[in-house]
Amino acid sequence: MRMPIRIAVFAGALAAAGALISQTGDPRRVGPTMNGGFLLNTGWLLKPAGRQVPLQTLPMASALSPSGKFLVILQAGAQPPSVSLHDPATLAELDRLALPDAWLGLSFAPVGDVFYVSGGSTATVFEIGISPTAKLEMRRQFALVPEDKRKATDLIGDVTLSPNGRLIYAAAVLRNSIFVINPQSGMVIEEWKTGQRPYRILFHSDGASFYVSGWGDGSIYHHNATSGEILARYPVGPQPMDMVWRDKAPEVEQGEAPPQFKSRLFVALAGANNVAVFGVTENKTMFRVDSIYAALAPNNQPIGMTPSALALSEDEDRLYIVCSDANVVAQVAIAGKRGMVEGLIPTGAYPTSARVLKDRNLLVLNGRAPRGGGSASIMPDPTPEQMEAYGKTALESSAYHVQDEFRNPLPMGHALFRNETVKPPIQHVIYVLKEGRTYDEILGDVDGGKGNPANAVFGEDVTPNHHKLAREYALLDNFYVTGDSAAAGLSWSTAALAPPFLQLLGPGADAGRRKLDALEGGERAAQPPAGYLWSNAMQRRLSVRNYGMSVTNIEPAPASGVQVSAVKEPSLMQATNKAYRGADARYRDTERVKVFLKDLAEAETTSTLPELMILRLNNDRTAGSASKLPTPKAAVADNDAALGQLVAAVSRSRFWASTVIFVVETSTQGGPDHIDPHRAPAFVISPYTRNRGIDSTMYNSMSVLRSIEAVLGMVPMTMHDAGGPVMRAPFLASPDTAAYGAVGPRQNLEERNP
Template sequence: MARSDPLIFAIAGAALAAVATAGAIRAAVGAAPARVDGPLAVETQQIASSVFANANKTAGPSEDGTAVTPIGYRVIPAGDQTRLGHLPLNAALHPDGRYLLVTNNGQGVQSLQLVDTRTNEVVQTLSYPSPESLYIGLAWSPDGKTAYASAAANSKIRVLSFADGRLTEGDPIKLPTKAPDGKAVTLFPAGLAITPDGKKLVVADQLGNAVTVAGTAGGQVQTVATGHRPMWVTLSKDGRTAYVSNQGADTVNIVDVAGSAPQVTGQIKVGLHPNKSVLSTDGRRLYVANGDADSVSEVDLATKSVTRNFSMSPPKKALIGSNPTGVALDGAGKRLFVTNSGNNTVSVVDLTRGKVLGQIPTGWYPSAVIWHNGRLLITNAKGLGAGPNNGPGYPNPERSGRTSPSQYVGSMIVGTLSSVDVSDSGEQLDAYTRQVERTATPVTRGGDAVVPRKPGDETPIKHVIYIVKENRTYDQVLGSLEKGNGDPSLNLFGDESAPNTRELARRFTTIDNFYAGGEVSANGWNWVAQANSNPYTEQMWPARYSGRKGIYPSENNAPENAAQGPKDSYLWQRFDKAGVSFANFGFYVSRKGNEYHGADPVLDARTDHAFQGDDLACPDSAGTFTPKKSNCLTPRVDRWLKSFRSYEAKGEMPTVQFVRFGNDHTSGTKQGQPTPKAMVADNDYALGRLVDAVSHSKFWKDTVIFVTEDDAQDGPDHVDAHRTPALAISPYTQTGKVDSTFYSMASMVRTIGLFAGIGPLTQFDDSSTPMSASFTDKPNYRTYSVIKPTYPMNSINDPGVLAQTPGGK
């Protein structure tokens, strides 16, 4: 959540070791084989199909060097693998090709790394703990003696001399920190490019909506306003013109950088949210990766128009989700390579024939690609994923000490570098492509008598209530349930503080293999509302959470946050277009005076403006939790109940309701605030009261209540740090059985859509498994009576009173 998530975990200490021997990788959960060779040993990977068909597969890295993402995609990276730092978003090859410079831009300690391209070994790491920063921008001087790196939060460009295979940082190039009117600004430098003579550096100022041209020898620094959220710079061959991708729009700005001051001279319309770009070898064309159009635009620079668009969507997949980020050309300029961060692939495009030749499997979330002497060097921002986070120093809201960076999902994921031979693009590429086809799409279960197979099919469910809570793992709440795959030693919130959540999980379906799509609230809420988290969000949230001046990339109506068109990305927008009735209680709202409003007019029109929005000082329920602010509105569940009683009186209720009960986020050990157990109890009591009301109403017979967390960042889990509680509450789920099918947030979004009668939003919910196995066609109409938590909800944090977590470190 924007409010305080970054403060929950003060990440400190040295960066995790980021050096690996050539061709080897150690996953977060243990050693992996040194490499997967040949055509990926593709034909030996028949395990992929059987693993995907296994309902009990889990997310995270495996000892064989493969992984499953929290959305359920199988990751089997091609080539040799090298462990990097956290969230490598870009790389730049030294002019002589001997070294690759990588920038790691994660939430914890950020770093620059030098990789020897002969051995794929990391030979130097320069660490930058917050508030020092790095970002996407990297550039080498033409003579290779100097490297430049964006330090976004620090309003400067790092200047590093290079000699004898080592980088040494010197005095930076400082960027403006005040606008012409004297107001403070954070330009937040992103992409960099250096002119062929090495005299000027051109910088995309992402949060300043500007471009800066700086003299590399201490000359003038000139800034000009440009498009929305500029992210990347590619220079013309003569270095006189810059082409700047506006990641928050669908344009590339043309900037004259040859004069004494830069000037915007034109604009080219490309696809939605352009990312990196590359110039053709003859300098006549620009290839632009359109992150939320799933395409690459070929731009004729003479006519300033798009001549061709290459689709990055998988075969037979028209929906958005490939999320292309990086582009590179081979030495002859005839093949284009594109990193598809959403599909975990690199597409190979034959520019002569104008067609996509095939796909190369990568690690999770490939972010940049470099061609070098017949090989691709691919940075995978999320590597092989997280795995368990139940080791020493795991997240614990009752502990005032620091969480270990290696146990916090926001900083424990280690990026990787894939080195893949592409000198022969024929038989081997075909083998890679077959591998992608077998593993890129999870096996999808069909519908049953309750969950429709397709939108519009008959179902007894007529109403959906979608409740989203905050930041808990499965083990933290349900680990000691005595059913399902839990670790009792990690259970912090038991029957005293979460009696309703636990009883609902026991009595209805125990769903023990459900994963949040994102690591934190910033990307988690995007998965909640639009079944995707786009490249802008993925690169921006770590800067926000680590105090590096990033902005919160979610829960508002900013166009750059929408993973598709800003008016066509979110569930409520799709419902509105389909004529599906809905009501909103707390999703994507902010306070205006004494009311809460949604920035999106479609959402705001169906928002209860008197429903208390996100504010931890205000209670979810009307228990004995004491508000600490005089301006709190009615407790959230009481306000919802008022609307529900009006639905009962009218005899009709919206098809879908969005309800936010977020106080299980807790305020941690902050003095004077309710204890974590008190806040979880308050939140749990609100949930119980809502279910009680629905189950005793006429709507019970045809309603399902879905409950989950936006993310799982504030707790431990013995399976994977993304695993989180999920509930499906209905007469059609009151079975007491355990459902261990692999589900994700995309599965819940897909299932809600099927009940409401709309199609999938993205590739991710389209290929997810609907939650059919949690339902039965034999309903049990037994009502539910709320359980009041025994833990006192008026308990206030006191260091001498806080309970210790069993198994806590």
């Protein structure tokens, strides 16, 4: 088939320009590496310690039977949830039982081979037995909320039993309460209010009281186990999650006075790089006695390690801190009064929990595996020499290095260069957030790029503007989204971190098992501890305008005028244009962009344009085959037309010479791509990137945030954007201010599903 002349000319120009920018040799790409590791879409390298055992998606919890003969692992990601039964010595799978839903809670009865599992959004607790032939058997289901009264907020999380096994305690995460169940009758006998977003339930060693970590309010709650009375509340820090109890007095030096406490409570603070340590006296008074710093750098590292889970050695002299977003476990000596970090152990991707088995082997559950599913890492107790080697691997595998936070790698004269006296020529950033498509799905048919035309289901006949922009500006064929789920992806793209609330609940929401209203603000447990891109910009007194982020729409959509009934994120209250409708597959992106274009026209008259503008244009996610809604091709074509209109209008404005437009997908929905399902189309559109050709440098969501921060003179929010490379290669030294000509839709935007 002959290529149209105009397209052929563009393709030839692209190939010629590409020679100026493409790297010598093969660039880094996601996948296996020569040294036996795996390069992730995040830019981090995986080289986990120990033996790796494949599991299903998002393994969250493990439990060892009282006899020590069986290990149970709960898996609750995008795939159908299940519990699997394993031989703890070999991790060989003995049986598996599928569940309608599950989330976090897993606990054995003190005696026998019966355990209890959270039913997640089914608002139930499952009682499961292990038969004499090592088969899993569903025994009973305890409904905590009757099915006809069940709501989206009825999510059951942690499940534990009283030390005597007579009662089951279950955390209702979104109801902010604790259910108490009598396992003999199977009836709910109490529901007690507790802190916001209860995560972990942990009993005091005497069994008369228990502690609850308030994920959403940064506190630990101490409850009477009989009445549910809140005995005390202790503020601990951002996003407390897992807790462990050490019931041994710390060792002291000869002649040193013994401490006032015997027991210690360790609390993982996912919103910091720390574990808070509390001493507990005989009368149960609790006070902070230590803070264990778990990080890659010794001092002042930005947040982003995400210590989310804890484990104790059998003798309780060692603590293991699971750092989910750094893919490591920190090993800490805690026999003395203060914890001493002995080193870091590299794990699989996004570790979620750890356990020390009877043979002193360390078991780590990894939430994700490079090619899908999850995994378990199992390793013997490391020697000091092994710990040294593990620590070196952990540091080398990180995308963050301490100097990255302070180093400006750009040369004088670069379009993004700035220092105390020099500002870059670019003064305005338009950040367009799309959602749901891989590189191959959109640009797989572009000549010169590393695409697969067979996967281009939304090729040039559907997305002519995406293709024209790729040819006229820079074609980025090695860009990856950082997040996996829709919820996590949006947070990564705006906050350089996705809190565990989104990482752990998002996959189930994507799979349709539960509704998650915390996608775009308003949920305290999902608040990124360093804030968002816009809140950090505001702190630097930069002007911000929001179009469609963190809003609640008016239903049904008005024909014109105000579309937003509420702004969920307080920091965006004054910056939001309420005529711009938030995510809604029934509403066209081409209608949304008219609101932005009206603001742009007004800015032309005042010569004032905000320094940071954020737009949601996410109809490319599509509504799939939902009845009466736009077909996928109509939705993506609408999204393409809106993007073309936006770029065309900005390129004809007085602000064009001082503006850059970053366009990203926040997630890819795991669509088809022959390199990796995280690879996505992305654009850097500016007079300084016109005719730049192919850039095959490996970039990801963090690279875009780091580049925006470079333009606007902002410091990184977390260790992740601090480690993201600035996108220097697409920018030329001199601008080409020629306007962009938008292409009209080639699909029928009125087309609807049956």
